[in-house]
Amino acid sequence: MIHAAPDQPQTLGADLRALRRARGLTLAGLAKRLGRSVGWLSQVERDLSEPAIVDLRQIAGALDVPLSLLFAHEAPRADEAGYVVRKGTRRPLGSGAAGLTEELLSPDLTDDFEMMHSTFEPQQRIDQWVTRATQELGYLISGKLDLEIGARAFTIHPGDSFRIRGEPFRWANPYDVPAVVIWVIAPPVY
Known part of the structure; x- marks a missing residue:
């Protein structure tokens, strides 16, 4: 059986959106904590803008997560993305x-x-x-x-x-x- 791709792929933006929502924060609330515009944060969450390392440090602090969580990690194979996590990844x-x-x-x-x-x-x-x-x-x-x-x-x-x-x-x-x-x-x- 073939399944459709997941609605939200494994991206930095999707992870940030999920973390923000899990903490009950709105885009405006997190943007205010970061001293950034809602538009900038929205673009980051939609993977239209890539934050600098200084931005990632600030986001990690605002979301109370380790900075390493926001760094790129080995991407899964395209046919496994959103479904399978291999031991080494x-x-x-x-x-x-x-x-x-x-x-x-x-x-x-x-x-x-x-x-x-x-x-x-x-x-x-x-x-x-x-x-x-x-x-x-x-x-x-x-x-x-x-x-x-x-x-x-x-x-x-x-x-x-x-x-x-x-x-x-x-x-x-x-x-x-x-x-x-x-x-x-x-x-x-x-």
């Missing part, structure tokens, strides 16, 4: 927290959720609580992960899954092997 994402590597498994950032491959390195932890206005589901593939959600503490083992609904959480991997988690977040935060 995953886009690095994440908070940049030490000991945590995150890669986007979703084809782009234009969906109502994002799916990530997260690797928590051995003997690492995050001390600060993370609170996001999201629903998050995780499935542990390998290793073990200690997870605090609100006042509850859990040790997650391979094959276990968990859910976080806007509660504060933090993680620790005090073990000797990486913990690998498939993580789904709605709405997208990166």
Whole structure:
């Protein structure tokens, strides 16, 4: 069966539009934060204008995402764009927290959720609580992960899954092997 191409291709503009919308910002609201015109931002989101690196830094800051998220990444094959993400072409994402590597498994950032491959390195932890206005589901593939959600503490083992609904959480991997988690977040935060 042949499917039509996705409505929103994997482009910088489509990603910026999705990130802006996920944060509840209008074009005018983000343009104001950036000190730029609505017309300029609209052209960037429609891939009619290419922002300079200084603009990308400012946009990343305004959207609270790592700058690396906005850099070009290896494009998928034309017949797979919007449908398939090959292992070697995953886009690095994440908070940049030490000991945590995150890669986007979703084809782009234009969906109502994002799916990530997260690797928590051995003997690492995050001390600060993370609170996001999201629903998050995780499935542990390998290793073990200690997870605090609100006042509850859990040790997650391979094959276990968990859910976080806007509660504060933090993680620790005090073990000797990486913990690998498939993580789904709605709405997208990166």
